[in-house]
Amino acid sequence: MFSTRPSIIRGIAALTSRTTSQVHKVHSSQAAMAAVKVGDQLPVSDLYEDSPANKVNVCDLTAGKRVVLFAVPGAFTPGCSKTHLPGYIQNAEKLKSEGVDEIVCVSVNDPYVMAAWGAQHNTKGKIRMLADPSGAFIKALDLGITLPPLGGFRAKRFSMVITDSKITELNVEPDGTGLSCSLADKLKIKK
Known part of the structure; x- marks a missing residue:
């Protein structure tokens, strides 16, 4: 002892x-920490397009523009692939005719997955597919959710209109994953 x-x-x-x-x-x-709200500036954050070498700063992307950004819990998941993303593809021209400069899809996935998902749905020229591999952007917005069946931390399903890096419309699904208020046809683009 x-x-x-x-x-x-x-x-x-x-x-x-x-x-x-x-x-x-x-x-x-x-x-x-509280989730972002209408009137807030976007947090400074880098996302990735097509590969880890192609950084896209969210504030630079939205500066002086009107951008629709929507987030999904995961690329290739059923709700995201059958309803959410296709709705934005179908409404891309309409949104752009209403004064939207860019449409951006964000997910907590790697950039190769987002690029492959975009290629499968023919998003080129319609929607930019941006990856948030560590979830840093989603965490800064405080719009994340833990979904163990999808690998852990993910984005809640939401949509927002951003005018010159400021959030002017925000639609967050009440349960974080549903398909109602964040759909493309629910946006109210203000001229």
């Missing part, structure tokens, strides 16, 4: 209390 010295016990107690207070700080900072 060995004996435990009081100094070791005090050291462990101090470490434990410090770790506990650090955990509380993390939780309190997360609780203070």
